[in-house]
Amino acid sequence: MTPPVKNDSAVHKFTGTENVKHFLISNSVPIIFIALSAIAIPISGFSAGYLIQEMLTRLARNSFLVLSLLIPIMAGMGLNFGMVLGAMAGQIGLIFVTDWAVVGIPGMVLAALISMPIAAFLGFICGSVLNKAKGREMVTSYILGFFINGIYQFVVLYTMGIRGLHIPITNPQLVLSRGFGIRNAINLTGIRRALDNALPLTHNFGHFTISIPLGTYVTIAAFCFFIVWFRRTKLGQDMRAIGQDMAVAGSAGIAVERTRVIAIVISTVLAAFGQIIFLQNIGTMNTYNSHEQTGMFSIAALLIGGATVSRASITNVFVGVTLFHMMFVVSPTAGKELIGQAQLGEYFRVFVSYGIIAVALVLHAWKRLQERERARRGLRGE
Amino acid sequence: MSGKFEKFISDFGWPRIIIALFLLLLFASTPFVGVKLDTSISDTLVRVGMNGVLVLAMVPMVQSGCGLNFGLPLGIIAGLLGAVTSIQVATSFDALYQVISSGGSVGVFASALSSVLQSGARGLALFGIALAIALPCAAILGFLYAQILNRVKGEEMMIATYVGFSSVAVMCMAWLLLPFNSPVMVWGYGGSGLRTTISTEGFWRHILSDFGSIDFGNFYFPTGMFIFFAIMVCIVWAFFRTKTGTAMTAAGSNPEFARASGIDVNKMRTISVMLSTVLGAVGILVYEQSFGFIQLYMGPLYMAFPAVAAILLGGASVNKATMANVIVGTFLFQGILTMTPSVINSILKSDMSEVIRIIVSNGMILYALTRKTRVKR
Numbered sequence: 001m002t003p004p005v006k007n008d009s010a011v012h013k014f015t016g017t018e019n020v021k022h023f024l025i026s027n028s029v030p031i032i033f034i035a036l037s038a039i040a041i042p043i044s045g046f047s048a049g050y051l052i053q054e055m056l057t058r059l060a061r062n063s064f065l066v067l068s069l070l071i072p073i074m075a076g077m078g079l080n081f082g083m084v085l086g087a088m089a090g091q092i093g094l095i096f097v098t099d100w101a102v103v104g105i106p107g108m109v110l111a112a113l114i115s116m117p118i119a120a121f122l123g124f125i126c127g128s129v130l131n132k133a134k135g136r137e138m139v140t141s142y143i144l145g146f147f148i149n150g151i152y153q154f155v156v157l158y159t160m161g162i163r164g165l166h167i168p169i170t171n172p173q174l175v176l177s178r179g180f181g182i183r184n185a186i187n188l189t190g191i192r193r194a195l196d197n198a199l200p201l202t203h204n205f206g207h208f209t210i211s212i213p214l215g216t217y218v219t220i221a222a223f224c225f226f227i228v229w230f231r232r233t234k235l236g237q238d239m240r241a242i243g244q245d246m247a248v249a250g251s252a253g254i255a256v257e258r259t260r261v262i263a264i265v266i267s268t269v270l271a272a273f274g275q276i277i278f279l280q281n282i283g284t285m286n287t288y289n290s291h292e293q294t295g296m297f298s299i300a301a302l303l304i305g306g307a308t309v310s311r312a313s314i315t316n317v318f319v320g321v322t323l324f325h326m327m328f329v330v331s332p333t334a335g336k337e338l339i340g341q342a343q344l345g346e347y348f349r350v351f352v353s354y355g356i357i358a359v360a361l362v363l364h365a366w367k368r369l370q371e372r373e374r375a376r377r378g379l380r381g382e
Numbered sequence: 383m384s385g386k387f388e389k390f391i392s393d394f395g396w397p398r399i400i401i402a403l404f405l406l407l408l409f410a411s412t413p414f415v416g417v418k419l420d421t422s423i424s425d426t427l428v429r430v431g432m433n434g435v436l437v438l439a440m441v442p443m444v445q446s447g448c449g450l451n452f453g454l455p456l457g458i459i460a461g462l463l464g465a466v467t468s469i470q471v472a473t474s475f476d477a478l479y480q481v482i483s484s485g486g487s488v489g490v491f492a493s494a495l496s497s498v499l500q501s502g503a504r505g506l507a508l509f510g511i512a513l514a515i516a517l518p519c520a521a522i523l524g525f526l527y528a529q530i531l532n533r534v535k536g537e538e539m540m541i542a543t544y545v546g547f548s549s550v551a552v553m554c555m556a557w558l559l560l561p562f563n564s565p566v567m568v569w570g571y572g573g574s575g576l577r578t579t580i581s582t583e584g585f586w587r588h589i590l591s592d593f594g595s596i597d598f599g600n601f602y603f604p605t606g607m608f609i610f611f612a613i614m615v616c617i618v619w620a621f622f623r624t625k626t627g628t629a630m631t632a633a634g635s636n637p638e639f640a641r642a643s644g645i646d647v648n649k650m651r652t653i654s655v656m657l658s659t660v661l662g663a664v665g666i667l668v669y670e671q672s673f674g675f676i677q678l679y680m681g682p683l684y685m686a687f688p689a690v691a692a693i694l695l696g697g698a699s700v701n702k703a704t705m706a707n708v709i710v711g712t713f714l715f716q717g718i719l720t721m722t723p724s725v726i727n728s729i730l731k732s733d734m735s736e737v738i739r740i741i742v743s744n745g746m747i748l749y750a751l752t753r754k755t756r757v758k759r
Contacts, residue, residue, distance in 0.1 A: 139751065
């Protein structure tokens with residue numbers, strides 16, 4: 001499942017200690033966070049039942065979003081900070097569905113259908129822009145997220161709800177009292193937990209009860225199979241070839257730019273679905289903020305799972321979501337218990353989210369340097 | 383003739399011309415929408431002076447090939463440390479002065495400083511203290527920051543963004559925990575932890591701005607702040623004409639060639655990052671003395687983005703920036719920022735300035751990132 005390591009061609013056989021060292025370096029990020037959780041969980045004083053339930057809920061809520069990051073990484077385009085574009089498309093779908101009062105699973109499907117063309121279009125724009133910024137895809141997609149956010153705000157805040165002129169939104173619970181523009185908080189009563197409760201499953205473990213949102217897990221599993229299958233298709237192989245070496249792939253006859261655009265389009269559409277799944281679990285939507293946090297949290301989670309900017313597997317997603325959200329649940333309480341200021345724990349949580357991405361990006365760049373050295377030594381036969 | 387014109391257009395760049403025309407249109411429309419032109423120009427100039435040094439802080443890193451300094455919050459944090467320390471010093475020495483006046487005896491240095499702080503030079507002395515604390519802090523932080531950036535060549539901008547963000551988050555915790563106790567700065571009820579905004583009134587508010595300022599009717603020109611900005615621009619301009627400055631530019635434009643001619647590329651990058659961070663610290667102090675408030679906690683989080691957008695609007699690219707880019711860019715960007723709320727709001731009767739700001743500033747950054755430049759590495 002994982003793509004072949006680049007230095008397979010190395011002639012040199014590595015000794016045991018070298019292999020252990022390499023294993024530790026390649027998995028340094030998850031190891032650090034497992035250690036941190038091991039320290040923080042006892043301090044926070046949460047019960048095992050509570051934590052397991054939280055993790056199961058959060059895995060269901062976030063995994064789909066994080067999984068949508070995998071395909072651009074495969075195509076060598078780094079972390080798709082532009083996934084917030086998809087999240088915005090998903091939210092536009094949800095606004096319409098809420099306005100039309102379509103509820104339950106049909107509501108979610110309809111929201112997905114509405115958001116799909118929007119996400120595909122935004123993904124196409126994103127892919128085309130990134131083709132003009134090869135080598136700095138991440139920072140460009142990051143800024144593109146901000147840029148499209150401006151346009152999203154313009155559309156949602158100034159054009160939605162103007163009768164007969166632009167986009168008709170009639171539900172007074174959605175429109176601001178001034179007559180146009182969508183309210184800041186939308187109550188998604190119609191589709192709240194629609195997918196989570198589609199296949200209800202609860203189990204009683206004596207002193208605590210665990211409920212598993214099976215419907216969501218089935219969807220996520222289906223998506224995982226899609227990714228595994230996709231990797232074997234012609235298109236998936238092309239993407240992996242581009243991820244390895246763009247120039248070689250180009251001279252082998254692969255339409256590099258077109259394939260890169262397709263990778264981003266797929267990722268953006270999936271992110272739109274992911275955001276719909278995320279919000280049906282939360283139950284309320286922050287029209288102007290929900291999507292901003294989405295990108296940062298998903299990327300942080302994937303990186304904690306041991307993914308790098310150039311390599312990510314499905315395992316990374318689940319390990320990462322679990323570890324990141326473990327930190328997320330545990331750290332404020334742990335910080336409060338340690339130092340005794342509630343506000344401090346809050347800031348610590350902010351620091352964890354930003355710091356994780358910074359550390360992971362730095363470690364990745366540093367690791368890449370180490371690996372380059374290691375490959376070079378292997379070739380020299382030292 | 384037309385060839386010359388075309389060359390001018392391509393040199394200046396279409397986005398810049400469109401923005402400049404838009405700004406001109408905004409200024410021209412002021413009389414028709416009931417906005418005072420003199421106030422508008424004055425507001426724009428004040429904001430140019432406030433933000434100028436922060437934009438200038440982009441130049442060294444761009445020139446040395448480290449890309450746009452999205453890690454500006456790091457320098458800002460150093461400046462904030464200097465600012466709050468200077469106010470703490472003022473409070474402590476004011477208390478000491480009370481002791482001296484009532485006949486108490488203290489050391490020579492302490493009594494000298496506390497009497498200086500009661501004299502007319504109080505503001506300047508405190509601002510000097512703020513700078514004296516901020517500069518070494520910025521230099522140290524910049525040095526550490528450079529050590530990171532030298533290990534992640536090619537990924538600087540993304541990492542810089544998140545290094546900046548994380549440092550802001552770390553300082554959020556520090557502002558709560560650092561042992562400051564000046565009553566003008568700490569929360570009234572808890573007795574510890576700094577406030578979100580701290581007034582510089584009575585310390586060094588407008589210390590630069592009011593130096594020789596011109597003031598008639600609705601028009602106010604902060605002469606001192608502009609003199610200071612001009613001095614900083616001259617220093618940076620002159621620096622890039624020294625041997626080190628030239629070597630820095632060389633390291634940025636072609637690292638391989640620079641190494642071959644005996645330039646220590648990593649050293650040049652380190653110096654440039656330190657210089658950028660120090661300028662960021664100076665920049666935020668200039669900003670605060672004019673604004674009148676110190677903004678702590680999440681205040682500095684997004685401060686890099688307007689500065690980045692401004693220098694790009696001025697015509698800089700990801701690996702080349704000049705003093706003209708800084709001045710033109712700051713004026714255009716701050717002009718748009720000042721004029722859109724007042725003019726657009728009086729036309730449309732709704733506040734669209736925030737959306738326009740987001741689209742213009744991020745659009746500029748995107749434009750710069752996607753321009754065809756030589757691929758590095």
